[in-house]
Amino acid sequence: MTGFEIGGASAADMEMIRAWADEEGWNPGDTDRFAFAVADPDGFLVGRLDGEPVACVSAVRYGTGFGFIGFYIARPRVRGQGYGIRLWKAAMSRLDGRLVGLDGVVEQQDNYRRSGFRPAWNNVRHEGVPQAGDDGGVRVVDAATLPFSRLAAYDRKFFPEPRDAFLSAWTGLPGRTALAAVRDGQVEGLGVVRPCSGASRVGPLYAATPEVAAALLRRLAEHAPGGEIAVDVPDANPTATALLAALGLVPTFEAARMYTGPAPTVDLPGLYGVASLELG
Helix, strand or coil: CCCEEEEECCHHHHHHHHHHHHHCCCCCECCHHHHHHHHCCCCEEEEEECCEEEEEEEEEEECCCEEEEEEEEECHHHCCCCHHHHHHHHHHHHCCCCEEEEEEEHHHHHHHHHCCCEEEEEEEEEEECCCCCCCCCCCEEEHHHCCHHHHHHHHCCCCCCCCHHHHHHHHHCCCCEEEEEEECCEEEEEEEEECECCCEEEEEEEECCHHHHHHHHHHHHCCCHHHCEEEEEECCCHHHHHHHHHCCCEEEEEEEEEECCCCCCCCHHHEEECCCCCCC
């Protein structure tokens, strides 16, 4: 493996990683990289062979006890030659001592098991145009009109560590729409839609009830070209799966949410769509 070096990703590398993920059919958001960069500026690694980028991975630290692996890609011409596993080991070393999560595509899940990961649930991508309906009196507002501290506190119900910097960028980047459901002054739902190469991705999608989730989905779809959206739904929340089917969205892709230890305690009944398969 002479000539193979691992280093941190540059801004240009982040754009390259996004393009690689698109080639894999993962449909990442057009501007996700800008939010990812603030989540953990040193959390993206690139492997170079004789100076040419051939592999990438993210190993993002959250708080003091959690980490998330994503964007694990080796270019087709170097697969099976050991470069990817060297990069993987560097990523896992960066997260040593933490509970680590990832969303593993089907063909890689056995490899992740050998690295100590165990499945917690599947995130199943549902795509389509939500059927029209009555919002049932759910009050939906621009999330930017609420104090950010309230949004961050709400996000903590669904994620094992604070991620305020990431959430601020994720909800506020140009071209995105972040909506919140509010009742009696309390946040009861939050959703973000972002442009992608394919169907616009919705995530996260949090809701106190299916009615709140449906109202948010319909309103978010108004900001997607042709109304077509994609949501990564935990199958551990059967109410969410049933709602997406009732709204006319169909499964197109799945990845196993896996952890190196017991799954963290989060509000699964309120989790209708994860923020990102790449960073959790």
